[in-house]
Amino acid sequence: MSPTMRRYVRYALVLLLSVSLILFTQEIKLLKNPDSTPITSMTFVGLGILWLFSFIGVIIADLMKLVPIKVIRDFPILGWVSIASLTMCLVSDFFVEAIQSVDFLAITTPILTVAGISVANRLVDLRKTSWKVAIVAVFVFAGTYLCSALLAQLGLFLAEN
Secondary structure (H helix, E strand, C coil): CCHHHHHHHHHHHHHHHHHHHHHHHHHHHHHHCCCCCCCCHHHHHHHHHHHHHHHHHHHHHHHHCCCCCHHHHCCCHHHHHHHHHHHHHHHCHHHHHHHHCCCHHHHHHHHHHHHHHHHHCCHHHHHHCCCHHHHHHHHHHHHHHHHHHHHHHHHHHHHHC
8 A cells, every 4th residue: 555545545544533422522512412403314414524624634734735836835724624514514415414513512522522632642842932922812802702792792782873
């Protein structure tokens, strides 16, 4: 088996593990809250479609590394997955209906877990940065929270009138 094929098989298995974690999370949520999104055959179809879109994004990202334009070459895999998903969902409503049967919170929980693990692996790099970054981060978070609250309040005000 060629190294490229081996890499694609590894990506496919990692994506399969991710989809399995989403299904597991949805089942746990269903046990805790029986009124949440039920697991049906359409849920499995939706998870398969999510797996397919992710794998298509990985393949497109690899193909785009051959393009001489730097912006396209450096475009992240997540962007290609999003473009492939958006394109396919615009083509057919079936994809949207299938993905809707997968609980949104079941999708976000494994994603946030992986993000937390990846950040935890870089704590050594974080220690090397200046303490001034922490001050900037506090102001950025506070500003983001304040602006979000102001926009939400403006939306509520406009909705009342």
